[in-house]
Amino acid sequence: MDKANAPHKLNFDTSWEYAEAPESTDHIEIKKQYGLFIAGEFVPPKKGKYFDTINPATEKVLAKVAQSDASDIDRAVKAARHAYDTHWSKMKAAERGKYIYRIARIIQERAREFAVIESLDGGKPIRESRDVDIPLAAAHFFYSAGWADKIDYAFPCRTPAPLGVAGQIIPWNFPLLMAAWKIAPALACGNTVVLKPAETTPLTALKLAEVIQDAGLPPGVVNIVTGDGATGAAIVDHGDIDKIAFTGSTDVGRVIQKALAGTEKKYTLELGGKAANIIFADAAIDQAVEGIVNAIFFNQGHVCCAGSRLLVQESVAEEVIAKLKDRMQTLIVGDPLDKNTDIGAINSAAQLERINAYLDLGKKEGAAMYQTNSKTPDKGYWCRPTLFTDVAQSHRVVREEIFGPVLAIQTFRTLDEAVTKANNTQYGLSGGVWTDKGAKIFKVGSKIRAGVIWANTFNKFDPTSPFGGYKESGVGREGGMHGLSAYLKLQ
Amino acid sequence: MEKTIKAEARAADTGSTPAPSAAAKPKAAKASKPASGARLGIEKTYKLYIGGKFPRTESGRYFTVEDAKGDVVANMCRGSRKDFREAVVAARGALNGWSAASAYLRSQILYRIAEMLEGRAEQYVLELQQMGATKRAAAKEVTEAIDCLVYYAGWADKYQQIFSSVNPVASSHFNFSILEPVGVVSLLASKEKALLGFVADLAPIIAGGNTVVALASEANPLPAISFAEALHSSDVPAGAVNILSGYRSELTEHFASHMDVNAIVVSGGDVKERKVIQELAANNIKRVIVRKKLGVYDPYQILDLQETKTTWHPIGG
CATH class of the missing domain: 3.40.605.10 (Aldehyde Dehydrogenase; Chain A, domain 1)
Known part of the structure; x- marks a missing residue:
């Protein structure tokens, strides 16, 4: 790629650090x-x-x-x-x-x-x-x-x-x-x-x-x-x-x-779910990257409708994955009560064990794993945001619900291929589609067999909005x- | 029930599997001999309806249906698990096309089925009579079946408007919920009113864009199997409706457990059968719809076999 056409790179690499901003607990009452x-x-x-x-x-x-x-x-x-x-x-x-x-x-x-x-x-x-x-x-x-x-x-x-x-x-x-x-x-x-x-x-x-x-x-x-x-x-x-x-x-x-x-x-x-989040080449890429982060890292990925499978169109895959890694690196993992924290604690020791077993499994199956190098506290249950690339449809990290901050990334060339891959699962809770073309949203949205479709957004909830799989x-x-x-x- | 049908009394839908038909007289034995010089009648061979074709059962087995007098009316295909599986493949293959057909088209095709039935009404009346219904009751059942199809033809392009919604979410998004067919449906059809029961079970399934594999009433499968002929000449796409005959007690397990079937409609039957079905259905979280009462026609029966899909999109520049 020549320099003039090189994608804009967000510069997260600054010397700024966030000061701690813990929420106080003195006003709460928990009985023994x-x-x-x-x-x-x-x-x-x-x-x-x-x-x-x-x-x-x-x-x-x-x-x-x-x-x-x-x-x-x-x-x-x-x-x-x-x-x-x-x-x-x-x-x-x-x-x-x-x-x-x-x-x-x-x-x-x-x-x-x-x-x-x-x-x-x-x-x-x-x-x-x-x-x-x-x-x-x-x-x-x-x-x-x-x-x-x-x-x-x-x-x-x-x-x-x-x-x-x-x-x-x-x-x-x-x-x-x-x-x-x-x-x-x-x-x-x-x-x-x-x-x-x-x-x-x-x-x-x-x-x-x-x-x-x-x-x-x-x-x-x-x-x-x-x-x-x-x-x-x-x-x-x-x-x-x-x-x-x-x-x-x-x-x-x-x-x-x-x-x-x-x-x-x-x-x-x-x-459960194993939702596909589909990024087309004509999507607003920076917004889509934010959407990917929200889809899988919201609530430590402990979300049944999480966008835990990323399907990205081949022509923009390299750019999207590079931007995603940059953005992930800025995510703060740590004290749930700190208002700066993006990713809190894994809910329990048992769940952390389950997630870690999947991380081992993914590597064993031959996928490439990427984790940010965020610092995590010594005590407590933590999992850094994680990506798997080089995955096959048959890999268990692609097929099974991990319920943690772990994203499996696949690519596609055509709309039909994206839909086929998205639907290649026993689940059908949610799905995401990112594109600038309204007609494509309706087409892909109608073909994904899932109860909730987020188009150019993800993980939105409202009492008036029916939810289910x-x-x-x-x-x-x-x-x-x-x-x-x-x-x-x-x- | 107008009159006790012998066949029906023998083979209650949930009864144990009758022994293979070795003891029963094959159909040819009863074929009436014409008087000298008269023309020999052509009797109909009842077969299965799978993927828009009329195959015999792969099992090569049959069972006999007797009329009220105990004479053998027909040798029916005793459909097998493999027949069912092939029918599911056909139904899955037809799903994309049928579910994506416009509501207007689905509506017209249902209406067309009614037209075909009206044109052959006499045939169905005779078939019901043969199995013991009075002429009047048979004629009434056939006209009701036709009217039921017209009723659901009318709903095919309306239920979406009644049951979908635009949802006033608090954030800056446009949000709407629409209905989509649940997918491939297996149907254990009613044993009551062999034609009307079948049509009333089937119509809301296909009006909603699902494809279906149905098991005709075991006691009197003739009208349902003949109904395939009306379907076949009604522009219903091949595979959208598949109809088997056979023993309900033998096929129930497969109708309930198949992993590529999204929902099962159980018409009639008892608690024991329902328990078995619901347990097996849980393997793939299949939706189980139980129809206890015949003669309820309304759009909620379509709704039973729909999924609600909710779509969000941001509102912004």
């Missing part, structure tokens, strides 16, 4: 120990067992939380059923809505506390918990609240009715946000809830229980139970639950779908008008 939130009160688990939840950035214990077993789940379901029968299903829909509005408002008021605890417990950068997770969680309650007395309008010629008690199991990547996605529409549609947060990130859900108390919800409308996979299984298997909503891995989703076989329980599953990425939608039907019988 949390019981289960059943029938409006915190109660100890029957067997008296507790487990630690730790800060993945320091490996220090934040609190002890209750390990519930089947008898605790039974208590919670009974409370939910009682609340459904005596209060929630009989209340005027508009009044139900007002309770949900209250929850939204209190979360907004306590947003800073929630953001800090989210980052402490889960390891995500404060910038993300502050600007994405918590505001969106409040927005979900606010959006759903308004539906409560308007649901009839969403289903022409049908009479929607609530299902009863919903059992909800959520993951550790967006703890409060996932709780909001699940609880808000369930309540708006007139159901009561038993929700289990993930084992490694229970704190914001337990703080949400306090908000629910403060909002004055009738006891038992929302019950929050903590525990591990066995606790989740006890929810799935409980005979008096009418609906299961699960977000997590495809493997666990399969187990749940099997467990529900032969029952009348409704279910929605939001499962094709194929093995799940069943059903959450959010928007389409998300309501998951919590209703349409008579």
